[in-house]
Amino acid sequence: xxxxxxxxxxxxxxxxxxxxxxxxxxxxxxxxxxxxxxxxxxxxxxxxxxxxxxxxxxxxxxxxxxxxxxxxxxxxxxxxxxxxxxxxxxxxxxxxxxxxxxxxxxxxxxxxxxxxxxxxxxxxxxxxxxxxxxxxxxxxxxxxxxxxxxxxxxxxxxxxxxxxxxxxxxxxxxxxxxxxxxxxxxxxxxxxxxxxxxxxxxxxxxxxxxxxxxxxxxxxxxxxxxxxxxxxxxxxxxxxxxxxxxxxxxxxxxxxxxxxxxxxxxxxxxxxx
Amino acid sequence: xxxxxxxxxxxxxxxxxxxxxxxxxxxxxxxxxxxxxxxxxxxxxxxxxxxxxxxxxxxxxxxxxxxxxxxxxxxxxxxxxxxxxxxxxxxxxxxxxxxxxxxxxxxxxxxxxxxxxxxxxxxxxxxxxxxxxxxxxxxxxxxxxxxxxxxxxxxxxxxxxxxxxxxxxxxxxxxxxxxxxxxxxxxxxxxxxxxxxxxxxxxxxxxxxxxxxxxxxxxxxxxxxxxxxxxxxxxxxxxxxxxxxxxxxxxxxxxxxxxxxxxxxxxxxxxxxxxxxxxxxxxxxxxxxxxxxxxxxxxxxxxxxxxxxxxxxxxxxxxxxxxxxxxxxxxxxxxxxxxxxxxxxxxxxxxxx
Numbered sequence: 144x145x146x147x148x149x150x151x152x153x154x155x156x157x158x159x160x161x162x163x164x165x166x167x168x169x170x171x172x173x174x175x176x177x178x179x180x181x182x183x184x185x186x187x188x189x190x191x192x193x194x195x196x197x198x199x200x201x202x203x204x205x206x207x208x209x210x211x212x213x214x215x216x217x218x219x220x221x222x223x224x225x226x227x228x229x230x231x232x233x234x235x236x237x238x239x240x241x242x243x244x245x246x247x248x249x250x251x252x253x254x255x256x257x258x259x260x261x262x263x264x265x266x267x268x269x270x271x272x273x274x275x276x277x278x279x280x281x282x283x284x285x286x287x288x289x290x291x292x293x294x295x296x297x298x299x300x301x302x303x304x305x306x307x308x309x310x311x312x313x314x315x316x317x318x319x320x321x322x323x324x325x326x327x328x329x330x331x332x333x334x335x336x337x338x339x340x341x342x343x344x345x346x347x348x349x350x351x352x353x354x355x356x357x358x359x360x361x362x363x364x365x366x367x368x369x370x371x372x373x374x375x376x377x378x379x380x381x382x383x384x385x386x387x388x389x390x391x392x393x394x395x396x397x398x399x400x401x402x403x404x405x406x407x408x409x410x411x412x413x414x415x416x
Numbered sequence: 417x418x419x420x421x422x423x424x425x426x427x428x429x430x431x432x433x434x435x436x437x438x439x440x441x442x443x444x445x446x447x448x449x450x451x452x453x454x455x456x457x458x459x460x461x462x463x464x465x466x467x468x469x470x471x472x473x474x475x476x477x478x479x480x481x482x483x484x485x486x487x488x489x490x491x492x493x494x495x496x497x498x499x500x501x502x503x504x505x506x507x508x509x510x511x512x513x514x515x516x517x518x519x520x521x522x523x524x525x526x527x528x529x530x531x532x533x534x535x536x537x538x539x540x541x542x543x544x545x546x547x548x549x550x551x552x553x554x555x556x557x558x559x560x561x562x563x564x565x566x567x568x569x570x571x572x573x574x575x576x577x578x579x580x581x582x583x584x585x586x587x588x589x590x591x592x593x594x595x596x597x598x599x600x601x602x603x604x605x606x607x608x609x610x611x612x613x614x615x616x617x618x619x620x621x622x623x624x625x626x627x628x629x630x631x632x633x634x635x636x637x638x639x640x641x642x643x644x645x646x647x648x649x650x651x652x653x654x655x656x657x658x659x660x661x662x663x664x665x666x667x668x669x670x671x672x673x674x675x676x677x678x679x680x681x682x683x684x685x686x687x688x689x690x691x692x693x694x695x696x697x698x699x700x701x702x703x704x705x706x707x708x709x710x711x712x713x714x715x716x717x718x719x720x721x722x723x724x725x726x727x728x729x730x731x732x733x734x735x736x737x738x739x740x741x742x743x744x745x746x747x748x749x750x751x752x753x754x755x756x757x758x759x760x761x762x763x764x765x766x767x768x769x
Contacts, residue, residue: 318467319506321493323520323571333519337510 257363308342448622499568695763696737
């Protein structure tokens with residue numbers, strides 16, 4: 144038998160004997176993840192779905208959710224990509240502290256984020272008071288407030304993703320661009336950004352998904368006004384108390400959106416590494 | 417002599433390394449910086465390109481001062497009329513070959529259409545027309561090298577820098593690309609500086625070699641001069657010579673360890689003496705030959721060098737000897753064996769140190 148044959152045989156043999164101590168928890172884990180989704184699909188009031196989903200309130204909530212999540216992603220892109228560049232490509236004192244601060248919303252309970260936003264941007268907040276008196280701008284309990292709350296929670300996902308892509312990109316391409324006459328900004332725009340586009344895309348989708356599902360910071364900072372600040376997750380939570388069937392229907396819509404995102408990203412994340 | 421086109425004194429101080437390199441060149445001249453790894457070749461190139469600031473010294477190009485740390489002057493890389501061909505080319509992977517060449521033109525304010533129109537003749541010059549739309553990933557090594565060269569030349573640089581231009585190519589492509597590069601460099605009317613650790617590349621491509629070791633110039637001159645009169649072990653090994661330094665007294669050069677080498681010409685004072693490995697004859701017993709240079713040595717290693725066996729010998733005069741595989745077999749050479757080496761005085765070459 145050749146060495147290759149032996150190796151193939153060994154792998155086949157190893158594959159045929161999966162240790163029970165690994166297999167059992169693995170299957171349990173799988174069931175744990177899939178069962179709730181199955182429950183949602185099984186208990187869904189399929190016959191009542193058309194009427195449940197035809198109500199204007201559902202579409203208002205969905206529309207608001209999509210608009211706010213997309214706006215929050217836009218804000219995250221405009222502010223987060225330069226921030227990621229700063230973290231990945233420049234050296235300044237306290238860079239590590241700044242980086243830790245940027246990632247803090249990742250681990251911070253969203254409700255705490257909402258409270259913090261109120262204290263900063265609320266009518267009596269440190270910045271909010273000034274915004275109110277100087278410009279008459281009020282952010283909390285408005286649709287803009289929803290976007291701010293979602294961006295606060297979602298932007299770190301984008302920053303981390305883009306920073307990782309930047310660190311993986313060879314900075315010598317920027318040097319090559321410089322020798323050809325490109326300023327640092329031009330090099331970033333024409334060379335770096337196209338090269339890290341997949342990372343920016345992945346980060347944007349991640350941030351968008353996070354913003355779409357955002358609950359805690361939104362309800363704390365923006366409240367729960369139908370048509371104005373009531374996004375899908377808020378609507379689901381509220382419906383659960385009055386009309387469980389409507390809650391299930393709304394949940395299914397969110398599930399469908401999530402699956403659609405996952406399918407859109409299958410090349411990136413669902414392929415076996 | 418008129419003022420040189422390139423007038424540089426590059427001084428870069430970093431922890432554990434310092435570069436101190438004076439470099440001048442006239443328009444149309446091709447200079448090769450040759451040296452072992454870590455000698456500071458790439459540092460010098462980056463300093464010329466403006467990617468690494470000088471600690472001291474100056475850099476003038478066509479009479480214009482680009483950098484002078486004493487006066488606080490540092491022209492940024494993007495403002496220098498300097499083109500660079502990087503070792504692994506660094507072609508932008510998301511742009512076609514044509515747009516890579518047009519990149520520098522676009523940075524100078526040309527529209528996409530204009531930059532393409534101006535980049536096209538470069539593709540023609542490089543015989544790459546049919547590859548215009550290809551991304552760098554689809555180009556062969558030799559094609560990528562030519563795109564990189566065209567990209568650097570398209571901005572009309574007054575100084576062209578090439579970092580190990582042939583290192584990324586396989587042996588077969590190398591020959592072709594080397595002769596093409598030689599042709600393109602000959603057509604280039606400004607100064608070209610190339611960095612290489614390959615003496616053959618340096619000798620084929622450059623008009624003048626500057627050999628640097630540990631950040632300092634150890635020898636400069638035409639390829640022929642350097643090949644004939646190497647001044648350090650590194651260069652001697654590069655050009656395939658045994659090289660020794662000693663004091664000449666008539667027809668003998670006395671080396672430091674007390675060994676003497678008989679030479680053909682009359683010479684006095686500090687001197688180098690060199691001879692090629694092929695000039696060494698090996699014997700298993702003490703020969704009765706007329707050769708004046710006879711040493712008893714030990715075989716430290718044997719390896720195949722082309723179609724010759726290169727014997728590495730140690731003893732009073734460490735040297736390399738070349739012999740045919742048949743001769744090596746006949747002598748029954750093995751590592752550790754004792755041999756007698758002879759070199760005819762007429763085969764040596766001595767020159768003042």
